[in-house]
Amino acid sequence: MTATTTHATGQAPAAARRVPVARGYRFELVKLVSQWRIRLLVFACWIVPALFVAGVSRQSTLPSDTLFGRWMHATGWAGPLVMLGFAGIWALPLLTSVVAGDVFASEDRLGTWRHLLVAVRSPARIFAAKSLAGLTVILLLVAGLVCSSAVGGLLAVGNQPLVGLDGHLLSPGDTAVKVLLAWAAALAPTLSLTAIGLLGSVALGRSPMGLLLPPVFALALSVVQMLPLPVAVRLALPGYAFISWNGLFTSPTQLAPLLTGVAVSLAWAVLATVLAYVLFIRRDFTNPAYDGSGRRALTLGVLPLAVLTAVTVAAVAVAAPSTGSGITQDKVQKSLATVFAHLYRLQTRELRRPAVTEAQLGATAACTKSDGRAAQEGAGNDWRCVVSWHLPGVTAVTGTAVYQLDITSDGRFMADGDGPKEVNGYFLVRTPTGDAPNPLWQFDGNVDLLDNN
Incomplete structure (x- = not known):
C-alpha cells in the first residue's frame, strides 16, 4: 500500500529529522531536576554547608586536624577551605555517583532506550545531551558548596585576614581569590570522577556497581595517597588536585604540584568520557535484558585508563626532579x-x-x-x-x-x-x-x- 502511494505521488516519504542536542539537553536536564533525590541534593548543597560552617565556627572546639580548621574562629574564609577538604574525600565522589553514575543506568532499569532512540534518532546526541545535563547538575551542586560555606563563614565570623601555610597573613581580598582558585582546581578531579561515573553507568548497565564506582574509585585514591609512594606516582593520580590546592596558600605559591594534578585529572576526564562514548555507541539497544558490556568494558574501559596512568607516571617522573617521598x-x-x-x-x-x-x-x-x-x-x-x-x-x-x-x-x-x-x-x-x-x-x-x- 505504501509503495503504491509512493509511486502514485512520485515523492519519497520525508526522512525523520534528528532532535538537536540543545533540545535533548533541555529534556534530559528537566528529567534530572524533576527527580526528588536531585532536588534534595541541590537543597542540601546550598543550605547545609552554611549551617555547618556557622555552627562549627561558634564552637569552643575546632577541627584542628583539618587544614585551616584551627582558624575558623578567626576568619570566615577558613570555612569554605575546611568544606573543600571534606568535599574532596566524601561529598564530591558521592554527588558524582548519584548524578553521573545513574544518568544512563536509569534508562536500563526503566527499559526506555527504544522509546528514546525513536524520539531522538541519534545515539551520539543522546550521549551528548545526557552527559551535558549531568555535568550541569554537578556544577550547580559544587557552586552551592562554595557559595553556601563562604556565606556561612562570613556571616558567622566576618571578613578577616587568613594565616597562610607559611605563616604570612593574607588579606581578605587575596584570600577570597585563593579560595575560589582552590575550588576551581578541585573541579578537575571532580570532572574525572564524573567521567568515571559516566563510564560505569554505560558499561555496567543496571548493575548497582555503576553507582558505586566514583566513591569506590575516590576512596581507593585516598588510600593510595596515604602510602609511601614516590612523588611521581603521587602526582600522577587523578585525585591529587583535591589536596594540592594547599600550595596556593604559601609564598611563593607552589603551583607545580597543583597544575600537574589538574592536568592529570583533566586527561582522565577526557579519556574516560571518550571510552564511555565508544561503549555507548557500540552497545545493543535492541536487547531489553542488556546488563553491561562484559569483556568489552574491560578492554575499552579499564585497560586504556591503566595505560594512561603508566604514561602520566613516566611523564611526571621525567618532568619532576624530586625522587622518593619528596620530604627531606x-x-x-x-x-x-x-x-x-x-x-x-x-x-x-x-x-x-x-x-x-x-x-x-x-x-x-x-x-x-x-x-x-x-x-x-x-x-x-x-x-x-x-x-x-x-x-x-x-x-x-x-x-x-x-x-x-x-x-x-x-x-x-x-x-x-x-x-x-x-x-x-x-x-x-x-x-x-x-x-x-x-x-x-x-x-x-x-x-x-x-x-x-
Missing part, C-alpha cells in the same frame, strides 16, 4: 623556620612588642626524625625540631623553641609546641587587652614535594 630534612627545616618567623611577628603584634622583620630574626630549625635512628626523610609523627632565632642588636642566639611535627605523605605538617611556655607551651598568650590565641602554640605548614632548583 632540609625542606622540613626550611619550611618550619619560615612559618615560625612569620608567626613570631604575629605574636609580637599581639603582645605590643617592638616590631621585627624575618631577616632580623634569622630563624633557623634543626630537625631529626626518630631521634636520628632512621632515614632523615619521609612522612611520620616522629619529627622533633628545635627552632632558634635572634633579636635585633643581639649577636648570639636569644631564643629557642621545641616542636613535635606530624608530617603527612602529601607534605602537610602540624607543628605542636613543646616549650618554653612563654613562647609556644600554652594555647593562650596574655596581651594588654586580655588573653588571645597563641599563634605559635600549634600551626600548620607545607613542604613542597618537588625540588626547588
Whole structure:
C-alpha cells in the first residue's frame, strides 16, 4: 500500500529529522531536576554547608586536624577551605555517583532506550545531551558548596585576614581569590570522577556497581595517597588536585604540584568520557535484558585508563626532579623556620612588642626524625625540631623553641609546641587587652614535594 502511494505521488516519504542536542539537553536536564533525590541534593548543597560552617565556627572546639580548621574562629574564609577538604574525600565522589553514575543506568532499569532512540534518532546526541545535563547538575551542586560555606563563614565570623601555610597573613581580598582558585582546581578531579561515573553507568548497565564506582574509585585514591609512594606516582593520580590546592596558600605559591594534578585529572576526564562514548555507541539497544558490556568494558574501559596512568607516571617522573617521598630534612627545616618567623611577628603584634622583620630574626630549625635512628626523610609523627632565632642588636642566639611535627605523605605538617611556655607551651598568650590565641602554640605548614632548583 505504501509503495503504491509512493509511486502514485512520485515523492519519497520525508526522512525523520534528528532532535538537536540543545533540545535533548533541555529534556534530559528537566528529567534530572524533576527527580526528588536531585532536588534534595541541590537543597542540601546550598543550605547545609552554611549551617555547618556557622555552627562549627561558634564552637569552643575546632577541627584542628583539618587544614585551616584551627582558624575558623578567626576568619570566615577558613570555612569554605575546611568544606573543600571534606568535599574532596566524601561529598564530591558521592554527588558524582548519584548524578553521573545513574544518568544512563536509569534508562536500563526503566527499559526506555527504544522509546528514546525513536524520539531522538541519534545515539551520539543522546550521549551528548545526557552527559551535558549531568555535568550541569554537578556544577550547580559544587557552586552551592562554595557559595553556601563562604556565606556561612562570613556571616558567622566576618571578613578577616587568613594565616597562610607559611605563616604570612593574607588579606581578605587575596584570600577570597585563593579560595575560589582552590575550588576551581578541585573541579578537575571532580570532572574525572564524573567521567568515571559516566563510564560505569554505560558499561555496567543496571548493575548497582555503576553507582558505586566514583566513591569506590575516590576512596581507593585516598588510600593510595596515604602510602609511601614516590612523588611521581603521587602526582600522577587523578585525585591529587583535591589536596594540592594547599600550595596556593604559601609564598611563593607552589603551583607545580597543583597544575600537574589538574592536568592529570583533566586527561582522565577526557579519556574516560571518550571510552564511555565508544561503549555507548557500540552497545545493543535492541536487547531489553542488556546488563553491561562484559569483556568489552574491560578492554575499552579499564585497560586504556591503566595505560594512561603508566604514561602520566613516566611523564611526571621525567618532568619532576624530586625522587622518593619528596620530604627531606632540609625542606622540613626550611619550611618550619619560615612559618615560625612569620608567626613570631604575629605574636609580637599581639603582645605590643617592638616590631621585627624575618631577616632580623634569622630563624633557623634543626630537625631529626626518630631521634636520628632512621632515614632523615619521609612522612611520620616522629619529627622533633628545635627552632632558634635572634633579636635585633643581639649577636648570639636569644631564643629557642621545641616542636613535635606530624608530617603527612602529601607534605602537610602540624607543628605542636613543646616549650618554653612563654613562647609556644600554652594555647593562650596574655596581651594588654586580655588573653588571645597563641599563634605559635600549634600551626600548620607545607613542604613542597618537588625540588626547588
